[in-house]
Amino acid sequence: MQQPTRIAPSILSADFARLGEEVRAMQAAGADMLHIDVMDGHFVPNITIGPAVLKALKAHSSLPFDVHLMIAPADPFIEDFAAAGADTITFHPEAGPHPHRTVQHIKALGKRAGLALNPGTPVAAVEELLGDIDLVLAMTVNPGFGGQRFISGQLDKIARLRRLIDDSGRPIDLEVDGGINTETAPRAIAAGADLLVAGTAGFAGGPKRYADNIRGLRG
Numbered sequence: 001m002q003q004p005t006r007i008a009p010s011i012l013s014a015d016f017a018r019l020g021e022e023v024r025a026m027q028a029a030g031a032d033m034l035h036i037d038v039m040d041g042h043f044v045p046n047i048t049i050g051p052a053v054l055k056a057l058k059a060h061s062s063l064p065f066d067v068h069l070m071i072a073p074a075d076p077f078i079e080d081f082a083a084a085g086a087d088t089i090t091f092h093p094e095a096g097p098h099p100h101r102t103v104q105h106i107k108a109l110g111k112r113a114g115l116a117l118n119p120g121t122p123v124a125a126v127e128e129l130l131g132d133i134d135l136v137l138a139m140t141v142n143p144g145f146g147g148q149r150f151i152s153g154q155l156d157k158i159a160r161l162r163r164l165i166d167d168s169g170r171p172i173d174l175e176v177d178g179g180i181n182t183e184t185a186p187r188a189i190a191a192g193a194d195l196l197v198a199g200t201a202g203f204a205g206g207p208k209r210y211a212d213n214i215r216g217l218r219g
């Protein structure tokens with residue numbers, strides 16, 4: 001069953017010179033969780049942050065930390081991000097040989113487990129794991145950089161994922177990340193998304209605009 005829409009601002013679009021202040025401002029503005037994009041310059045063509053930054057940010061927010069690992073291999077770093085304060089750890093099935101084992105590792109550490117699907121990754125990649133995961137992340141851009149344009153062709157995939165999740169009977173979050181703004185958010189929600197990652201649109205205009213940005217995306 002589709003849940004109420006929640007917004008997870010992506011700190012990839014924050015001012016990194018004042019990251020603690022940005023995180024506090026987003027919590028005060030009504031964000032539901034914080035999305036942390038972890039990139040390694042190998043699995044995706046960009047490098048962002050590691051566990052040390054995540055651990056430092058935990059002192060600035062009580063919101064759940066939604067950590068998206070765009071790294072390969074992912075398995076050697078699961079424990080580090082769990083220890084640093086991740087609440088949900090999402091990885092890509094292409095990032096290791098045994099996705100089910102990775103899910104079980106995340107769950108054994110007491111964290112929520114998510115599976116991310118790139119635009120070219122088929123829905124079938126998630127089907128055998130629906131009994132174990134807590135979140136499916138549908139990428140509506142090719143991962144690696146913020147500010148990209150929403151790939152409309154992924155709406156059908158979101159709708160198919162919605163049906164799979166509903167048929168499973170489990171309360172799995174259907175998260176959408178990439179090109180989310182006030183025009184694309186309603187389309188993603190209509191297709192079945194109930195958790196939206198807001199990068200550029202979330203942080204646009206500075207802290208005084210954050211609450212309005214979140215309200216505009218939530219619909």
